[in-house]
Amino acid sequence: MQRDQQIFDLIGQELQRQRHGIELIASENFTSLQVMQAMGNVMTNKYAEGYPGRRYYAGCEIVDQSEQLAIDRAKQIFGAAYVNVQPHSGAQANAAVMLAILQPGDKILGLDLSMGGHLTHGSAVNYSGKLYQPHFYGVNKETGLVEYDKMEEIANREKPKLIVCGASAYSRDWDYKRIRQIADQVGAFVLADIAHPAGLIAKGLLNSPFAHCHFVTTTTHKTLRGPRGGMIMMGADFENPFGLKTPKGEIRMMSSLIDTAVFPGIQGGPLEHVIAAKAVSFFEILSDDYTVYANQILKNAQAMAKSFVDKGYQIISGGTDNHLMLIDLRNKNISGKKAEQVLVQADITANKNMVPFDDKSAFITSGIRLGVPAITTRGLKEEHMGQIVDWVDQLLMDADNETLIKGIRGEVNNFMKQFPLYPELG
Numbered sequence: 569m570q571r572d573q574q575i576f577d578l579i580g581q582e583l584q585r586q587r588h589g590i591e592l593i594a595s596e597n598f599t600s601l602q603v604m605q606a607m608g609n610v611m612t613n614k615y616a617e618g619y620p621g622r623r624y625y626a627g628c629e630i631v632d633q634s635e636q637l638a639i640d641r642a643k644q645i646f647g648a649a650y651v652n653v654q655p656h657s658g659a660q661a662n663a664a665v666m667l668a669i670l671q672p673g674d675k676i677l678g679l680d681l682s683m684g685g686h687l688t689h690g691s692a693v694n695y696s697g698k699l700y701q702p703h704f705y706g707v708n709k710e711t712g713l714v715e716y717d718k719m720e721e722i723a724n725r726e727k728p729k730l731i732v733c734g735a736s737a738y739s740r741d742w743d744y745k746r747i748r749q750i751a752d753q754v755g756a757f758v759l760a761d762i763a764h765p766a767g768l769i770a771k772g773l774l775n776s777p778f779a780h781c782h783f784v785t786t787t788t789h790k791t792l793r794g795p796r797g798g799m800i801m802m803g804a805d806f807e808n809p810f811g812l813k814t815p816k817g818e819i820r821m822m823s824s825l826i827d828t829a830v831f832p833g834i835q836g837g838p839l840e841h842v843i844a845a846k847a848v849s850f851f852e853i854l855s856d857d858y859t860v861y862a863n864q865i866l867k868n869a870q871a872m873a874k875s876f877v878d879k880g881y882q883i884i885s886g887g888t889d890n891h892l893m894l895i896d897l898r899n900k901n902i903s904g905k906k907a908e909q910v911l912v913q914a915d916i917t918a919n920k921n922m923v924p925f926d927d928k929s930a931f932i933t934s935g936i937r938l939g940v941p942a943i944t945t946r947g948l949k950e951e952h953m954g955q956i957v958d959w960v961d962q963l964l965m966d967a968d969n970e971t972l973i974k975g976i977r978g979e980v981n982n983f984m985k986q987f988p989l990y991p992e993l994g
């Protein structure tokens with residue numbers, strides 16, 4: 569077979585881009601080489617609809633063991649009683665939970681996308697806002713903190729079937745106990761989407777949702793530093809409390825309803841090569857090295873946030889408890905879009921982001937979201953954060969200065985040479 573040089577050249581170019589730049593997109597990370605190697609393996613050739621020990625196709629004895637290892641390791645990491653590692657993404661994980669427990673038209677209550685929430689928590693352009701009836705809570709205009717009182721008020725008024733907590737641009741921890749109390753008042757399930765901070769929760773550095781939330785979903789590629797994918801967990805399996813029935817009229821345990829919702833509900837054959845890579849990343853998370861990594865994420869985020877505050881930047885909520893921060897740029901007279909553009913010209917990647925009560929559209933935005941998981945994997949420490957913030961500040965304050973941008977890009981490329989990425993790949 570002729571080699572597809574075009575695509576392999578592009579993969580090479582992407583490797584160089586990742587090596588040269590400072591990656592501040594809060595949801596990105598760099599997997600280990602062994603996670604990547606596990607992803608590119610012969611298990612991609614195998615169909616395995618079903619679950620370990622109960623598949624629809626023959627020849628699954630080996631992938632059964634690999635998937636079971638992924639499940640067992642995830643249970644160990646989070647102290648979970650139930651894990652489904654088949655969701656192809658976080659969005660699929662959320663879709664499966666909703667399919668398992670909701671009927672079309674049922675009410676859900678999530679954090680508003682423009683306040684830091686996620687598309688799959690009820691956005692009008694997403695299945696979650698089209699199939700179900702979405703309602704939203706938000707953050708306080710002054711403090712930037714989630715308004716649990718408002719959540720309670722809306723829950724009591726609307727009586728949602730599901731309350732979703734978790735966010736993609738919220739830098740503070742969550743009060744899962746309070747959310748469960750609110751849900752219990754109205755007979756709602758609670759889904760904690762921990763896609764962003766999962767790695768910090770895994771190491772006990774943030775509150776754990778498992779004792780309070782019925783379902784916990786996550787991606788596996790953000791702070792967890794695994795392959796791109798998703799996962800659904802429960803702290804304890806339970807009989808469904810609201811008597812949800814299957815199409816055959818049976819009342820089944822929640823684990824069974826979730827398994828059925830993933831397959832055959834929303835997916836076909838699982839990606840067993842990716843599940844193998846998930847297992848490898850879980851093996852790494854169970855190590856002491858990963859504990860050091862998770863702690864370093866917090867140190868780096870704290871140092872970065874302090875440097876921004878020292879330069880007069882307004883971080884929503886005034887700081888961070890986790891790996892990311894959302895900065896309102898309105899006092900700096902630059903839009904999120906322009907900021908993203910100038911940063912990327914200097915090989916610093918971050919994303920524009922709406923801030924709470926934004927007066928600009930999602931295409932322009934008033935903010936940028938910055939995160940440290942990827943640069944922490946590269947080996948950067950607290951003492952490097954001031955330098956990064958300095959470059960970001962210079963670029964944002966003089967965003968059309970081509971000479972400055974070129975100069976900083978050179979400095980960034982040079983600086984990142986100290987932190988080799990995939991040296992084995994040549």
Ligand code: DSN
Pocket residue numbers: 594595658686736
């Ligand atoms: N795209 C992810 C993020 O950047 O947070 C959420 O799905």
